Structures are given as structure tokens and as C-alpha cells.
Amino acid sequence: MDSQIKETAKIIRESKFTIAFTGAGISVESGVPPFRGEHGLWNKYNPEILDLGYYHENPEKCWLFIREIFYDFFANAHPNKAHKVLAHLEQSGLLHSVVTQNIDNLHQEAGSKNVYEFHGNSKRLKCLKCGKVFDASEIDFEHIPPRCDEDGEILKPDFIFFGEGIPTAAFENAFADAEKCDVCIIVGSTGEVTPASFVPRAAKQNGATIIEINPEKTLFTGQVTDIHLMGKATVILEKLENQLF
Ligand code: NAD
Incomplete structure (x- = not known):
């Protein structure tokens, strides 16, 4: 794991455009x-x-x-360490945006500014x-x-409820960033919800390196993911933060 964290930190440091794609898993340790x-x-x-x-x-x-x-x-619920690390990465210029499937506002409460709320x-x-x-x-x-x-x-x-469309601006911004990014960090998503799960897939198709943080395997694992950091979001993101700063 330590060598994977070092390798991932190097990829993020050298990236010109990194995005995060988050699902319900990032808020589990906030009690949601x-x-x-x-x-x-x-x-x-x-x-x-x-x-x-x-x-x-x-x-x-x-x-x-x-x-x-x-x-x-x-x-x-309050933001946990994982939300806070993503906000820190953005403030430090290491993360461009967060595309989230979550509806709990915890990224914004942690300090993230560029958040595309897909749902x-x-x-x-x-x-x-x-x-x-x-x-x-x-x-x-x-x-x-x-x-x-x-x-x-x-x-x-x-x-959005089942049967409703994705908010237009979030949809367009998310896919525009997926096409531009060279690194996409997926945190806590099964990959089962479409069209949201097409965001990391679009990034992959455009040549981005896909890093996945999840204690379990998902629909992304093995197919889309280049590096799977298997563990809880708070633990893994804190390790990455320690390696980066
Ligand atoms: P999901 O519920 O389908 O999957 C959650 C994923 O999180 C799983 O892969 C699980 O292994 C992983 N996970 C669990 N604990 C984790 C941890 N501590 N660290 C990292 N990963 C962890 O979530 P989804 O794919 O995001 O889809 C569900 C949909 O439901 C989303 O689109 C979202 O809109 C909505 N939702 C939102 C919230 C929220 O706002 N917090 C909560 C529930 C559902």
C-alpha cells in the first residue's frame, strides 16, 4: 500500500488537470x-x-x-477527513473540480469551491x-x-428523483472536465448509477489515469481503474495528503 500511495502522490503532483468523482462512500464516515x-x-x-x-x-x-x-x-452530518483533503487539494492547485453524485453538501462545507452536483x-x-x-x-x-x-x-x-434529468450545467461541466483531465480520482462509488458513472469512463477514454479509492471492488475496478487504493476514504486520502504536503 505504501508504494501505491507514493506512486499515486507522484501522479497527482505531476498531473496538469486532476478531477475527483465521488459517490455515497465518501460520506459513509460522516454517518450518511x-x-x-x-x-x-x-x-x-x-x-x-x-x-x-x-x-x-x-x-x-x-x-x-x-x-x-x-x-x-x-x-x-459533518464533513470528514476525506472531504477536507479534497478541499485542501483544490486550494493547493492540485485538484481542479469535484464531480459528486452526493446531495449532502459536505464537499462545499469542507471548503471545496468547484463542485458539480450531478444529482x-x-x-x-x-x-x-x-x-x-x-x-x-x-x-x-x-x-x-x-x-x-x-x-x-x-x-x-x-x-433529482428517479425519472428526472441531470441538471444541465453540472452535466456539461462534468463531461467537459472529464475530457480535459489527465487524472481522475474516484472515491466511494459503485459505478452502478448512470449516466454519472460515464464521467470516469469518459476520462479513461480520453487517456486519463484513473485512481480508485474504495474498500470494495466496484464496476470500475479492473475495467476503468488503473490504481485501486483499497481502503476507507478518510484513511487513504489522509495518507495521500501526508505524502503530498
Ligand atoms: P452507492 O451507494 O451505490 O455505493 C457506495 C460505495 O461506497 C460502495 O462501492 C462502497 O464500497 C463504498 N464505500 C463504503 N464505505 C466507504 C468508505 N468508508 N470509503 C470509501 N468508499 C466506501 O453509491 P453511489 O455509487 O454513489 O450511488 C448511489 C446514489 O445515491 C448516488 O448517485 C447518490 O446520488 C445517492 N446517495 C447520496 C448520498 C449522499 O449524498 N451522501 C447517500 C446515499 C445515496
């Missing part, structure tokens, strides 16, 4: 469970609650789960009628579903 796997949320909840069509038909029912998962539970952000809510955007801190979650103060319409969390 992933959707998939043994302790995943889909073992407890039916994914239907985040289906757009179902939401439109049953907003009140969906909101009970949405509040429990995203506003009672995610709300208490949106749970800290914002949006009125689907007038488009007004609300910060989650303004919302009284005791009274759900929350409603727009302009037109009374039910607010929807500003992360």
Missing part, C-alpha cells in the same frame, strides 16, 4: 449511509418514495420519508410552479409538506 449494499438505505426504504411520478401523486406521504431521511438524519443538493428546496429556491435552514420541517410562500405550491427537494 449509502443507498446500496448491506447497510444501504434501500434495505430499509422502498426506492419508489423517490420516484417523480409517485411523488407527484403522493407528495404528503413521500414527504414523511423525505423528512426522515434527508432532514432529520443527513442534516446532522442536485438536498440543502435547497424548489417551488416547481414559480421556481423560487429556498435554503433548507428556512424551512419548518415540523409542518410538512413545506409550501412556497409565494404561491402555496408544495416544495420539492432540489435533488
